[in-house]
Amino acid sequence: MENDKSNIQDTDPELYGYMQEELLRQQTSLEMIPSENFTSHEVMQALGSVLTNKYSEGYPGKRYYGGNQFIDKIESLAINRAKSLFNVEYANVQPYSGSPANMEVYLALCNSGDTIMGQSLTSGGHLTHGSQASATGKIFKSVQYGVSADGYIDIEEARRLAKENKPKLIWIGSTAYPRKLPFKEFAEIANEVDAYLAADISHISGLVLGGVHESPVPYVHIVTTTTHKTLRGPRGAMIMVTKKGIEKDQELPSKIDKSVFPGMQGGPHDHVTAAIATALLQASTPQFKEYASQVVKNARALAEKLMSNGIKLATNGTDNHLVLADLTPIAPGMGIFAQDALDIAGITMNKNTVPGERSSPFYPSGLRMGTPALTTRGMKEQEMAQISDMISDVLRIISRYRLPDDKAERIEYLRNFRIEIKDSEALKEIKKKVLQMCLKFPLYSSLQHS
Ligand code: DSN
Numbered sequence: 001m002e003n004d005k006s007n008i009q010d011t012d013p014e015l016y017g018y019m020q021e022e023l024l025r026q027q028t029s030l031e032m033i034p035s036e037n038f039t040s041h042e043v044m045q046a047l048g049s050v051l052t053n054k055y056s057e058g059y060p061g062k063r064y065y066g067g068n069q070f071i072d073k074i075e076s077l078a079i080n081r082a083k084s085l086f087n088v089e090y091a092n093v094q095p096y097s098g099s100p101a102n103m104e105v106y107l108a109l110c111n112s113g114d115t116i117m118g119q120s121l122t123s124g125g126h127l128t129h130g131s132q133a134s135a136t137g138k139i140f141k142s143v144q145y146g147v148s149a150d151g152y153i154d155i156e157e158a159r160r161l162a163k164e165n166k167p168k169l170i171w172i173g174s175t176a177y178p179r180k181l182p183f184k185e186f187a188e189i190a191n192e193v194d195a196y197l198a199a200d201i202s203h204i205s206g207l208v209l210g211g212v213h214e215s216p217v218p219y220v221h222i223v224t225t226t227t228h229k230t231l232r233g234p235r236g237a238m239i240m241v242t243k244k245g246i247e248k249d250q251e252l253p254s255k256i257d258k259s260v261f262p263g264m265q266g267g268p269h270d271h272v273t274a275a276i277a278t279a280l281l282q283a284s285t286p287q288f289k290e291y292a293s294q295v296v297k298n299a300r301a302l303a304e305k306l307m308s309n310g311i312k313l314a315t316n317g318t319d320n321h322l323v324l325a326d327l328t329p330i331a332p333g334m335g336i337f338a339q340d341a342l343d344i345a346g347i348t349m350n351k352n353t354v355p356g357e358r359s360s361p362f363y364p365s366g367l368r369m370g371t372p373a374l375t376t377r378g379m380k381e382q383e384m385a386q387i388s389d390m391i392s393d394v395l396r397i398i399s400r401y402r403l404p405d406d407k408a409e410r411i412e413y414l415r416n417f418r419i420e421i422k423d424s425e426a427l428k429e430i431k432k433k434v435l436q437m438c439l440k441f442p443l444y445s446s447l448q449h450s
Contacts, residue, residue, distance in 0.1 A: 046272075151316075153177070224237065295319060
């Protein structure tokens with residue numbers, strides 16, 4: 001066994017070098033992918049701890065292996081904090097991440113071939129809410145609702161589809177939707193067709209705990225969430241059952257426990273469970289409420305300045321942590337050009353489909369951007385306005401490029417585009433401004449956190 005002083009820097013310099021490069025990238029760029037965040041030293045201490053060594057199949061007090069007396073305390077702590085903070089009756093903190101968590105909900109409630117309903121991927125929903133590209137769209141009969149021309153969830157379409165198809169399970173929750181989620185309206189729909197209603201609040205769980213987005217808990221039976229987005233914890237997930245869920249089906253907690261283990265997973269990742277526990281403690285503080293509130297203020301400031309710079313936004317703004325820019329007025333399919341050029345300028349975000357997409361999911365016309373990570377760095381409305389100007393400048397620089405109609409031509413055209421922008425002096429100038437801003441908001445002093 002290596003001694004306690006051995007260090008990855010000395011024993012694996014190649015890997016250490018890549019890790020240092022990633023640290024530098026995080027420190028020197030503007031991280032605007034709305035599902036990402038910078039977690040705390042405490043969370044990283046838990047992740048980098050001896051808890052990674054243990055196997056703990058089962059649940060507190062009911063393990064298959066010995067030696068779990070302290071893991072039991074850690075998992076119970078995480079469960080109790082989740083129950084108390086979200087005000088739910090039951091919590092399972094073992095799901096490895098969001099997609100397995102959602103699959104575990106299906107496994108608890110549905111049989112293959114059952115009808116389920118969720119928001120379509122192209123209108124901002126998640127793959128696991130029944131997309132044909134996901135196992136959930138193949139195993140179940142999936143019905144998909146969308147958004148109206150104004151970008152808001154089409155509640156009447158969802159109601160009609162639910163009545164026509166009688167889904168067993170309905171999802172409400174999104175990955176690229178800039179507005180408040182209509183939990184109450186979906187509760188009425190689920191009630192009308194006697195469906196289970198699950199809210200996937202992965203993107204907004206930090207906003208819910210911070211009191212700046214309505215909680216789904218009074219309206220739905222089940223809540224799933226990842227723990228690494230606005231919640232700012234480790235990469236992991238939770239499944240919760242509400243009082244309403246227990247009233248509908250007393251067996252829900254035991255169905256979900258069995259579905260997570262042994263249904264889908266093996267041993268839980270105990271180091272992640274500990275990190276979830278400490279992230280939940282942090283999310284219970286007044287500072288976290290301030291953080292969540294600032295995330296939303298920053299997204300609004302970003303949206304307002306982008307719109308005043310002439311950029312079209314889906315729904316003309318935002319209620320939450322993200323903004324969906326619709327670049328169709330420049331040209332359909334501009335998302336990929338914008339994502340690549342912004343990357344060169346040190347601004348990280350992702351191309352995305354927009355409501356009424358005229359291009360394709362591979363070459364979409366939108367850009368999804370968010371404020372959770374920038375807000376963790378301490379940036380406020382003033383920086384958001386400057387960043388909006390930088391984004392607008394990048395879009396102007398690339399506005400002459402057009403996605404070829406001919407699919408074969410696209411690869412060559414994009415290759416040439418990438419060569420040209422790599423040397424763009426205008427983009428380099430923006431990158432300098434990005435760097436100056438990043439230096440004012442330092443992030444992590446090193447890779448080591450214990
Ligand atoms: N990848 C996540 C996101 O970016 O929203 C969803 O799984």
